[in-house]
Every structure is written in structure tokens, then in C-alpha cells.
Amino acid sequence: MNSSKTIVACFHCGNTISDSKILLEEKKFCCSGCKMVYEILQQHDLCNYYEMNQQPGLIQNKTKRSDKYAFLDNKEIEMKLIHFSNQESSHITLYLPQIHCSSCLWLLENIHKVNEGIQSARVNFAKKEVFIVFYHQQTSLRAVIETLDGIGYEPYLSLNEISANGQSKTDRTRWYKIGVAGFCFGNIMMMSLADYLVGTEVIDYKIELFFKIISLVLSLPVLFYSATEFFASAWYGIKNKYLNIDFPVALALVITFIRSIYEITHGSGNGYLDSMSGIVFFMLIGRWLQSRTYQTISFDRDYKSFFPIALNVIKDACITPTEISKVKTNDIVQIHSNEIIPVDALLSKGQASIDYSFVSGESLPVKVNIGELIYAGGKQLEGMLELVVVKEVSQSYLTNLWNNPVFNKKEKPQQSTYDAIGKYFTYAVITIGIIAGLYWWLQGENTLMWNAITTVLIVACPCALLLSQNYTNGNILRVFGLNKFYLRSPEVIEKISRINHIVLDKTGTITHTKGANVKYSGKILSDALTADVASLLKQSSHPASQLVSEYLNIQNSSEVLHFKETEGQGIEGWVNEHHVKIGSPQFIGGEYFNERQGTKVVISIDGVIHGEYTITNKYRFGVTQLLKSLRTKFTLSLISGDNDNELKNIHDLIGKDSEVYFNQTPQQKLDYIANLQTNHYLNVMMIGDGLNDSGALKQSDVGIAVADTGNNFTPSSDGVIDCTKLSQLDTFIKFAIAGKKIILFTFTISAIYNIIGLYFAVQGVLSPVVAAILMPCSSITIILLTYGLTEWLAKYYQLKEVTK
Amino acid sequence: MSVIIILLIVSILIAGGFLIGFLWGVKDGQFDDATSPAQRILFDNEQSNKS
Structure with a gap:
């Protein structure tokens, strides 16, 4: 039991090694898998991998079998994975969840040195994807994937991603919209500025007309291209019979535009085109900040992504890899260690120890006997199995859950608090506009009436609410993301x-899910007796025996005579002249020592209960x-x-x-x-x-x-x-609640700007200058406030000091 | 005064050039992944791996 406890880190993965038996050129490895990766890299002169980062690899202690990827030779499956192919080469995009550092990037982009058939590889770090072009004359898809697996990057292959054809395209339209809006806003502002700066003097008529025409032309792409999503969203709301926050925004944009055209064509002013395009620009940036979602994380996975792509079906003594949707009832399938069983099936051959923790929540693996049913979703722990399929993938007990209407229900357009505020806001603004209009109409001031109505709607655009919501949420999402939430x-x-x-x-x-706390209580067992108990435990494959055996950690075992296992109850046998009986309290019988909770394994030696091991969750x-x-x-x-x-x-x-x-x-x-x-x-x-x-x-x-x-x-x-x-x-929940308060607070601030604007508007004297000053002021105040407050809160909640 | 009109046209054309440059960059995927190009530039070329 005296192993030297110097801490040595594996050269490949950096895990601590207790016994450094696996050596190569004075470099120590924790397992043969890590060593193998090193050998491959050394052979192909790729050891730069280890120079860029310390111990960049990931632990490779899983045993691999040689025909793991045999299903990729199946043409049908291959065609589904490859998204482009000509006479010479094929293109494939693979998701490699292991990508985590610059060494990964370097190694993967130099993979052509390991497999000559690969023409090039390009990594997308943000998506953890690698785009590979390979010559299919020289190599095969299977060989490419085996190469990746061989150096420690096991691609994540699943049915779901396949049916979506593997091609994930990023939506770039928002970038285009922001670019166009920014360009137009800048130029319109430049021309309007000239007009604001001259004050009461008059610019040359020809130049002024030219300015106006260019401004008008530049505002068209803003309204009809960049701002389309606000109109679409508002229309969607109306169709579903509710007013969302985009409705008043869209209304304000339309009225601003019409009013501006009127002013320009009648020569009565310059309109509010600069304010309008500015609002669109700021709002689009806010939406972009808010929508930077996590590309590597998929939120819509169902059971299919959990299952393997193919199963080995045994037919007439030969094994054919078959896509799991084509596996039929009564087929005989083969399952290897650490593989997930995607069908309900009867065990026909092999020692089954099934881990259902992911499917049912049972913390201990279940032992299944020949002829018994294994449910889909279970994971075989050790050894190969043969199963007879009872129910196909789509019909299994597990997948039935997905037939529940909850999964098919379309997300209802949910009304957020902000939509509700937006709604009342709209009503309030329209009421104010009508009252102001009525007042001037009764005074007989027709021009002032129109001025008041339109400018009230223009100035009261709730874009500040939208901005504070988008910027706050965007920053909260970012902070959460840094904290892996x-x-x-x-x-x-x-x-x-x-x-x-x-x-x-x-x-x-x-x-x-893995590991458990094992505690012993009762009479103190001598080392010799403990060794006897351990020897007996090793005979059993029951999960509880294995957990206790692991806990005892005794290497040498004595011979066990007359070993007898009572299924699901316990074991007994003769070790070193002692009759040892280990099992559940029911199996042993008699009195017990403690009240502790958990799975109990009682030890009885020569008919005397010595004590019990309790297994509890960690x-x-x-x-x-x-x-x-x-x-x-x-x-x-x-x-x-x-x-x-x-x-x-x-x-x-x-x-x-x-x-x-x-x-x-x-x-x-x-x-x-x-x-x-x-x-x-x-x-x-x-x-x-x-x-x-x-x-x-x-x-x-x-x-x-x-x-x-x-x-x-x-x-x-x-x-x-x-x-x-x-x-x-x-803390995350507190932060989310605080975020909501920030939005409401900044909204109050922006309401003050709106009230100032309304003060001018109801009098019918809101000039473009006032609008052009108020608009950026309120936008910038909101952006700075939301950013500052969320950052301060993140620090306050200690969500900020994050090590990458 | 008409020189201002010419200046204005020129300035919009230059700004338009930048806009086209930006859209071109977006279309080529320059904004899709900001991490890997930043690291890729630090890799040495083949010969210089003896340090």
C-alpha cells in the first residue's frame, strides 16, 4: 500500500499520475491513451503542440475498439455527413467539443501531416468546428475521423445534426443592416449639421436643396432595409392581437418619415431624417448585442442527439453497421462497453451492467440478466452485449415521452413586461397627441395641430425602453456566459x-453521477479480515459490491471457495477458513447498528455481523x-x-x-x-x-x-x-432580478427626456434641432447607464473575476 | 459655392467605399469567428520549430 505520492503531471493531459509506469523518453503519461497520442504526434513531427501550451491534451483513458467507426463505410451514412463532393475531394464540417486552446487549433490545422489524404483543415474556434477537405481517392471519411479520434479529438456525430445537413450558416443580415444604417446615419447627420449650425442665416438655396435630396435618398435604405425587422415584429404582434414594444417604434418611424417628406417637399424644414436613422442604428446595435448567443451550445437537443448514429446488426453471422432508424424489431444488435443502447431490447448474450442514471435518475448501475428487458437510453458499462430488438428507436419507452404535446406545442408569443409597458406607452402617447391636436384645432391653428400630433408621436418613440432592455440584457448574457451559465x-x-x-x-x-461516498460503521475489521471481505467482493459484479471494493482498494486477493451469489441480495463464500457473507440487511438478517441513510452492505463473518458499509450519493x-x-x-x-x-x-x-x-x-x-x-x-x-x-x-x-x-x-x-x-x-438569479430593475430605472430616465420632448411637441414647436439633440442624448445616457450599472453589479456579485 | 456639392459627392463616395469594404468583409465571414484568426497569426512557420 506504500505508493510514492509525488505529484507528477501527465505530459499530455496534465492530470496527476499516482504511479508513473507509463514512460517514454523521460516523459510521463497517465494512461496509454495519452502516450499513444504523443507517439502519433512525435512520429509526424507535430510536437510543437506541446510547446505552445503546457499539457494541452485531454485525458485519453477510454479504451477504443478498432471497428468503432465501421458504420462510416456505409455509403448512405457517409453521404449524409459529407455536404459537398466532386470527383477529387469531399468537404465535411465536424463538431469537436474538445477544442479549447491554441494548441488544438494548430494541431488540427496541421492534420494533413498525419493523414496525407487530407488537403486542408480550418478551425472555427467560436463554434468548435473544423472544416475538412480531403481527397476521397486517397483516404476515406472513416479514415479521416479515425485520424481525428486517434489524436484525441473524437468528433461528435449525431442524427440530429445530420438531418440538419451539418451546415450551420451564420446569419449575417444583422451585420449588413447595421453597416447600412451606420453609413446612412453618419452622412445624413453631416448634412443636417450644416443646417443646424447656420442658425437663422440662410444657406444657398441650391446647396440646401441638394442636401435635402441626398438626405432623403440616404434615408430610404434605412427605412426599407435596416428597419424591416421592427415592422415585421410589429405586424406579427398585430396579427396575434397584441401590441408589442416594436409597434410604437414602427409607428414613430413611419410618421417621422412621412412628416419629413412633407417638410422637404413643401420647403418648410429639413425633417427628422437624421434622428430617425440614428434611432434605427442604435437599436440595431442593441439587438445585435442581445442576440450574441452561444454558437457551441445547442438548446434544442432531444433523445436523437444522445443516441449513436449506427448500430452493429448481426445477420447470418456477419456484422453490418446499420443506421439506427433502419434497425427493425427482432434484429440482433451488438453493444460495446460505454455505448448507449438506443432501443428497447432483450439481453441475449453477455454481462450487462446498465447505467440508467441519465434516463431514469437511478444512481447505481442495474444488473440485467439474460432474457430480461433493457430500456433505451441505458449505457452498458463493461463488456460486449448482444441484444434482440423489441421496440425500434422511435417506439421505445424513452422516446414515447417526446410524443407528449408539450414537445410539439409551438412557443406562444410571450408578452414580456416590457411589451406591456410599451402597450400603455402607446396608448398614453396617442392620447397626448390627440389632446394636443384638439387643443390647437379649437384654437383654429391647423398647421400647429398637425405639427403637434406628428411631433408628439415622433418624440415619444419608446426606443429608449427598447435600448435599455437590449443593452442590459446583452451585457447580462455576456456576464453569464463568462461564468459558464x-x-x-x-x-x-x-x-x-x-x-x-x-x-x-x-x-x-x-x-x-459517478462515484459515491462509502462509509463503514461497526466493529473494527482487522487488515486480514478486510482483505478477506475484499476478496469475496471481487467475485461479484453487483454495482454495490464494486463500489465497496473500489473503496477498499486492496490489490491482492485470496482464493474464494464455495462462492454463491443470490441475485440482487448478496454473496457468500469461504475465504481463508472464514465464512464471509455480504449483502443487503434482508439477506443477512438480524439487528443493525445505525440509522444512516443510503444503500447498505452488511458484513457478516462466521455468522457474526461485524458492521456495514453505507453507500450514499456524493x-x-x-x-x-x-x-x-x-x-x-x-x-x-x-x-x-x-x-x-x-x-x-x-x-x-x-x-x-x-x-x-x-x-x-x-x-x-x-x-x-x-x-x-x-x-x-x-x-x-x-x-x-x-x-x-x-x-x-x-x-x-x-x-x-x-x-x-x-x-x-x-x-x-x-x-x-x-x-x-x-x-x-x-447569485445568477439575483443578477437577473437586478437586471430587470436596471431596465426599469433607465426607462424612467429616458421618460424624462421624452417629457422634455413632449413639452416642445404639444406646443407644436419641436424643431428638428431639438429632436436631433434629445435623441442622441437619451440614447447615449441609456447605453452608458445600462452598461455601467450591469458592470458594477457584476463586480458586486463577484461575477467579474473570471479566469478563462 | 458649388465646390461644396463636389466635396459632398466625393465624401459620400469615399464613405460608400468603406461601406462596401465592410459588407464585403462580412460576406467573406470575417466576423463569424474572431478567435481563431487572432491565434492563427501567432503560429510559426514550418522551419522555425527549433527554439
Whole structure:
């Protein structure tokens, strides 16, 4: 047991190595996988990889099998992945979630040195994608992907991305619109400035006319190209019978334009074209800031992205890789270690130890016997299996959840608080306009009447509200992103600020999926007896035995005689002249020592109960603090697919009064959330991680998925939080609520500008100069205020000092 | 005074040139990924990997 404990980091991945047996040229590696990657790179003279960053690699301790990518030889699947091909070369874009540093970039772009058939590779860092051109005469798609896998970059291949044809195009129209609006705004402003500066003097008539014509021409692309999204959105609102915030903006733009044309053609003034294009420009930038979403994170994944592309089907003694949608009932399929089973199937051959934690929330792997049913979504842990398909992928127990109407329901156009404010704003402005108009009409001042009505509508454009909303949300999203909390859209921020109840999942959300706490209580076991227990445990493949065996960590084992395993109960046998019996309390019988919660493994030696090992879940770092803090502001409840072994610990964590449910199916989870919403009128936030939470995440007002490191799958949700940052969730919620306050505060400021503008407008004397001064002033105040306040808040909540 | 009109036309044409340059850059994908080009420029060429 005396291993030298000097901390050595693996040359490839930087993980600490306990025993440095794997050596190559004085370089130490943690596993043979890491060493192999190094060898490949060395062979092709690519060791620059290790010079740019210290230990840039990722751990490669998974065993790989040689026919893992055999399905890529299937022409049909190949055609779906490749998006362009001519006689010479093929193009493919692959998503590599492992890309994380400049070394990755360098290595991938030099991949042609490893595989001669690759012509070029180009990395898109933001999307973690690599675009590869290869000569399909010299190499195959399979070889290209095996090359990538060989150096530690396993591409993420899935059905979903395939059906979308792998081609993700970035929408660049907003850039065009901002460019055009900025150009026109700048030039119109330049010409208007001349007019404002001369004051009461008169510019040469010809020059003035020329200025006006150019201004008018330049304003056309602003209104008819750049501003189209405001009109589209306003029209969409009207069609769905509600007024959104874009409606008054669109109205103001149209009236400003008409009024300006009138003034220019009648020679009565210069119009407000500069203000109009300025507003459009600032608002577009705000929208852009707000829409910078996270390209690498997909929020719309369903079970398909979780499943493999193809399965090995055994037919007439030969193995053919088959696309999973083509796997039929009664086919015999082969599953290897660490692979996910995409169908409901009967086990026909092999030792099955299935990890259902992602599907049902059960924390311990399940042992399945030959002839028993394995549900889709389970992951085989060790060894190869053969299965007979009972239900196809689309019909399986798991995928049935997706037939629930929640998944097909189209998102209703949700009215945010700001839309509601916008609506009242519109009514107020129209009323003021009419009153002012009526007043001047009664005075008999017809020109003043029109002046008042139109300028009231122009000056009261709620673009400031829109600006403060966009800039604040944009910055909040950015801060969240730095802290590895990614939201689907800015609307989610507002929804977060409204929640009052939080529902948690257990397995994988507040606990770790892998590993468990093992504790021993009872009589002290001598080293010799412990070794005997360990020897017996090694005979069993039951997950509980394996966890205890791992905990004991004894290498040498003695011979076990008369070994007997009672399925699901326990094991017994003779070790070194002792009769050792290990198993559940029911199996051993007799009295027990402690009240501790968890799965119990009782040890009895020669008929005497010595003690018991309790296996409890490992809670994530900071969960206790987080739940304590959340409890003060929200009501909590927990709903899990696992058994109730942890009930007592959970009650300690979330409070005695909180509702806790165990053994819940995905459908029950969904129904529970729906019940909270309809019968208790709560705004529910659901925090979950697995496929079994998918329904609940979708049903809830805000569904947050917890992403574990190394697992790049998260179910469809409104937000994704990195598991290491889960402990800060309470701060994130506070920040979102504060964000809403910032928006309302800055809106009040902008309302003051509007009131000043209205003061001139109702008198019918709002000149373009006043408009041109007020407009940028209010916009810039809003931008500076929102930015400054959100930055200050981020610092205040300590969301700012982030190490990249 | 007509010189101002000429100046104005020239200035708009120059600004228009920049606009076209910007749109061209967007179309070629220069704004799609700001991280990788920034790092790519730091890589040494093939020969100089002996330091």
C-alpha cells in the first residue's frame, strides 16, 4: 500500500499520475491513451503542440475498439455527413467539443501531416468546428475521423445534426443592416449639421436643396432595409392581437418619415431624417448585442442527439453497421462497453451492467440478466452485449415521452413586461397627441395641430425602453456566459426574475453521477479480515459490491471457495477458513447498528455481523450553501427517478417542509410541474440534467440543464449551467432580478427626456434641432447607464473575476 | 459655392467605399469567428520549430 505520492503531471493531459509506469523518453503519461497520442504526434513531427501550451491534451483513458467507426463505410451514412463532393475531394464540417486552446487549433490545422489524404483543415474556434477537405481517392471519411479520434479529438456525430445537413450558416443580415444604417446615419447627420449650425442665416438655396435630396435618398435604405425587422415584429404582434414594444417604434418611424417628406417637399424644414436613422442604428446595435448567443451550445437537443448514429446488426453471422432508424424489431444488435443502447431490447448474450442514471435518475448501475428487458437510453458499462430488438428507436419507452404535446406545442408569443409597458406607452402617447391636436384645432391653428400630433408621436418613440432592455440584457448574457451559465435567449432573463418556486432533480443535478461516498460503521475489521471481505467482493459484479471494493482498494486477493451469489441480495463464500457473507440487511438478517441513510452492505463473518458499509450519493460542491440560500427566497421541491435511500439527507438539504418525490417517471415529473403551474399559480424553475427531466424542463417556465464536464449532451432547455458553477445559481438569479430593475430605472430616465420632448411637441414647436439633440442624448445616457450599472453589479456579485 | 456639392459627392463616395469594404468583409465571414484568426497569426512557420 506504500505508493510514492509525488505529484507528477501527465505530459499530455496534465492530470496527476499516482504511479508513473507509463514512460517514454523521460516523459510521463497517465494512461496509454495519452502516450499513444504523443507517439502519433512525435512520429509526424507535430510536437510543437506541446510547446505552445503546457499539457494541452485531454485525458485519453477510454479504451477504443478498432471497428468503432465501421458504420462510416456505409455509403448512405457517409453521404449524409459529407455536404459537398466532386470527383477529387469531399468537404465535411465536424463538431469537436474538445477544442479549447491554441494548441488544438494548430494541431488540427496541421492534420494533413498525419493523414496525407487530407488537403486542408480550418478551425472555427467560436463554434468548435473544423472544416475538412480531403481527397476521397486517397483516404476515406472513416479514415479521416479515425485520424481525428486517434489524436484525441473524437468528433461528435449525431442524427440530429445530420438531418440538419451539418451546415450551420451564420446569419449575417444583422451585420449588413447595421453597416447600412451606420453609413446612412453618419452622412445624413453631416448634412443636417450644416443646417443646424447656420442658425437663422440662410444657406444657398441650391446647396440646401441638394442636401435635402441626398438626405432623403440616404434615408430610404434605412427605412426599407435596416428597419424591416421592427415592422415585421410589429405586424406579427398585430396579427396575434397584441401590441408589442416594436409597434410604437414602427409607428414613430413611419410618421417621422412621412412628416419629413412633407417638410422637404413643401420647403418648410429639413425633417427628422437624421434622428430617425440614428434611432434605427442604435437599436440595431442593441439587438445585435442581445442576440450574441452561444454558437457551441445547442438548446434544442432531444433523445436523437444522445443516441449513436449506427448500430452493429448481426445477420447470418456477419456484422453490418446499420443506421439506427433502419434497425427493425427482432434484429440482433451488438453493444460495446460505454455505448448507449438506443432501443428497447432483450439481453441475449453477455454481462450487462446498465447505467440508467441519465434516463431514469437511478444512481447505481442495474444488473440485467439474460432474457430480461433493457430500456433505451441505458449505457452498458463493461463488456460486449448482444441484444434482440423489441421496440425500434422511435417506439421505445424513452422516446414515447417526446410524443407528449408539450414537445410539439409551438412557443406562444410571450408578452414580456416590457411589451406591456410599451402597450400603455402607446396608448398614453396617442392620447397626448390627440389632446394636443384638439387643443390647437379649437384654437383654429391647423398647421400647429398637425405639427403637434406628428411631433408628439415622433418624440415619444419608446426606443429608449427598447435600448435599455437590449443593452442590459446583452451585457447580462455576456456576464453569464463568462461564468459558464448560458441562456437560450434574452427573454429567459426576464422569466428568471419572475420565478418563485424551484424544482430540483437529484441524480446528476445536485449529486454526482459517478462515484459515491462509502462509509463503514461497526466493529473494527482487522487488515486480514478486510482483505478477506475484499476478496469475496471481487467475485461479484453487483454495482454495490464494486463500489465497496473500489473503496477498499486492496490489490491482492485470496482464493474464494464455495462462492454463491443470490441475485440482487448478496454473496457468500469461504475465504481463508472464514465464512464471509455480504449483502443487503434482508439477506443477512438480524439487528443493525445505525440509522444512516443510503444503500447498505452488511458484513457478516462466521455468522457474526461485524458492521456495514453505507453507500450514499456524493453531493456536488457548494450544493448545501446554494440550497440554504435558495430556501430563503423560494419554495423548493425535489423530484427524482431514484429510490428514497437519500430521503433524510435531502430533507436536511432542502428543508423539512419541502415536497420530495422519489421513483418518478419522466411523465410524472412533467405532470408535477404542470400541476404546480395550473393549481398553485407558481412560476417554476426546473433544474435537471438527464433525458428523464426533458419533459419537466420543457413544461417549466425556466428549464435549466446542468452540464457535466465531458458530457456534451444536455436535454432541451432554456439555459445550460456548467456543473462547477451550479453553486452560484442563487447569485445568477439575483443578477437577473437586478437586471430587470436596471431596465426599469433607465426607462424612467429616458421618460424624462421624452417629457422634455413632449413639452416642445404639444406646443407644436419641436424643431428638428431639438429632436436631433434629445435623441442622441437619451440614447447615449441609456447605453452608458445600462452598461455601467450591469458592470458594477457584476463586480458586486463577484461575477467579474473570471479566469478563462 | 458649388465646390461644396463636389466635396459632398466625393465624401459620400469615399464613405460608400468603406461601406462596401465592410459588407464585403462580412460576406467573406470575417466576423463569424474572431478567435481563431487572432491565434492563427501567432503560429510559426514550418522551419522555425527549433527554439
